[in-house]
Amino acid sequence: MGIRRWLYKVYDLYRDGFRHMTLGRTLWAIILIKLFIIFVILKVFFFPNFIHQHAEEGREAEFVATKILKQ
Secondary structure, three states, rough: OOHHHHHHHHHHHHHHHHHOOOOOHHHHHHHHHHHHHHHHHHHHOOOHHHHHHHHOOOOOOHHHHHHHOOO
């Protein structure tokens, strides 16, 4: 019962903190928007699937190994 009570206190602390924050909510929104831009939009437009375009189907591991060993 002690660990359960401790976990509830930790949960209650964070729930209460997130409920009453004003500036923090805006900052979290900015952080989440930036992460979305970095991981979704930039990947789609600037980082194409190079291995899929240059390696044959089922031989991706060989392609990567030869590229690494050449350098």
